[in-house]
Amino acid sequence: MDANADEATDIAREGHRAYERGDYDGASYLYRLYRLAADQGDADAQYNLGTMYAVGLEVEQNDAEAFRWRWLAANQGHAHGQFALGVMYERGCGVERNYAEACRWYRLAADQGHAKAQFNLGVMYVNGCGVEQSDAEAFRLFREAANQGCADAQCNVGAIYAVGLGVEQSDAEACRWYREAADQGHAQAQYNLGVMYEEGCGVEQSDAEACRWYREAADQGHARAQCNLGVMYEEGRGVERNYAEAFRWRRLAADQGHAQAQFNLGVMYMMGCGVEKSDAEACRWYREAADQGHAGAQSNLGIMYEEGRGVGQNYAEAFRLFREAANQGCADAQYNLGVMYAMGRGMEQSDVKAFLLFGMAANQGHAQAQYNLGVMYERGRGVRQDYVKAFLLFEMAANQGHALAQRRLGSV
Structure with missing residues (x-):
């Protein structure tokens, strides 16, 4: 290494030390240090200068300049520069998006043991972006990154073991890797570990431990963990109700x-x-969920429209919502839609359609639908009269505690 190269390296190191100290009183000086060293070919300085342009630290944010300096570092074999270049190609920042190029640069960094590059390349293999889809290669890369302590990779390795994707399924291994990531504060891993404790998969079932991990993730804003923790509080599982x-x-x-x-x-x-209690607020939240296709919310909002609770009574809207939920297999909605057809409420009365819908719900174990279907067999409405089938359906409903079915059994 010649004298100029030694000087450039010393300058880059001084700039890096100032950067790590958070000494931004002379941030422009920091930029000058990096620029001087970068112009002399120092890869660390080129990479750091690229980072300053990427985040707009004491220079105007400029993706094109960030790409240029990172490219110079990457072409000298700088692993962080190669990784950063891969990210820019993947996202189309400062350069046209190109998944194949992203993978090429991720691989160069990954081959040097760069954990985040290994993880990102693994994701590309999972999705088949820029490379031929391969669960086996994704797992290999995730495992390499995980062994270096990359929490994202550890969580993914756990998820792969949980479902047995390209490896032998193992709840115990899933829990082991989830815990590695969770102990680093990885919210998704904390949530996943909570699920494993709640269900007793790979660990001894423990609602208290489930709550503990849900809370860890929930405190970081993890929505599913927050929702699950709400369930635990409502049911008094692992915590006082x-x-x-x-x-x-x-x-x-x-x-x-x-x-x-x-x-x-x-x-x-x-x-x-x-x-x-507020029917109006209930409707507001049902609508939020229903607009995302939540079948239960669609069904419940349908009830509110049918009964005029929190909204103006509207049979047409109730019918629309019941039908959307019923088409997703929601038994309550299938039953409610059947009632609307049976009663001719908001549409032309049809025993045949009511019978079909009650049958769909009954086949899912819906007790009221089983009872109504029994009544239709008993009376021959929408179907040929059949007392035996009526009796069997009353019995099914009665076994679920349906009082009218229990009383009806003796009269068939």
């Missing part, structure tokens, strides 16, 4: 657009559980 806390956690998740939490909030407002 507390409807107000259940409502609080669900509201946090709902405000992030989590459909199940929005539905649950609607139910709490509808029932006055943990919050003052």
Whole structure:
């Protein structure tokens, strides 16, 4: 190495030390240090200068300049520069998006042991972006990154073991890797570990441990963890039952657009559980979830329109919502739609359609639908009269505690 190169390296190191100290009083001086060293070909300085342009630190943010300096560093074999260049190609920052080029640069960095590059390249293999899709190659790369402590990779390795994607399924291994990432504060891994404890998969079932991990993730704003923690508080599992806390956690998740939490909030407002009863608020949250295709919310909002609770009564809207939910296999909606056809409420009365819809719900174990279907067999409405089938359906409903079915059994 010649004298100029030694000087450039010393300058780059001084700039880097100032950067790490957070000494920005002379940030422009920092830029000059990097620029002087970068112009003399120092790869660290080129990479750091690229970073300053990427984030707009004491220079005007400029993706094209960030790309130029990172490219110079990357072409000298600088692993961080190669990784950063891969990110820019993947996102189309400062250069036209090119997944194949992103993968090429990720691979160069990954081959030098760069954990984040290994992780990102693994994601590209999972999605088949820029490379031929390969779960096996993705797992290999995730595993390499995970062994270096990359929390994202550890979480993904856990998820692969949980479903057995290209490896032998192992809940124990899934938990081991989730825990590695969770202990680093990885919210998704904390949530996943909570699920494993709640379900007793790979670990001894423990609602208390499930709550602990859900809370860790929920405190970081993880919406699914917040929603699940709300369920635990409502049901008193792993924590003392507390409807107000259940409502609080669900509201946090709902405000992030989590459909199940929005539905649950609607139910709490509808029932006055943990919050003052409000049909209008129930409808608002049901609508938020229904607009995302949540079948239960569509069904419940349909009931509100049918009964005129919190909204003006509107059979046509109720019918539309019931049908959307029924088409997703929601038994309650299939039953409610059947009632509308049976009663001719908002549309032409049809025993045949009512019978078909009650049958769909009954086949899913819906007790009221089983009872109604039994009545239709008993009376020959929409179907040939058949007392035996009526009896069997009453018996099914009665076994689920349906009082009218229990009383009806003796009269068939």
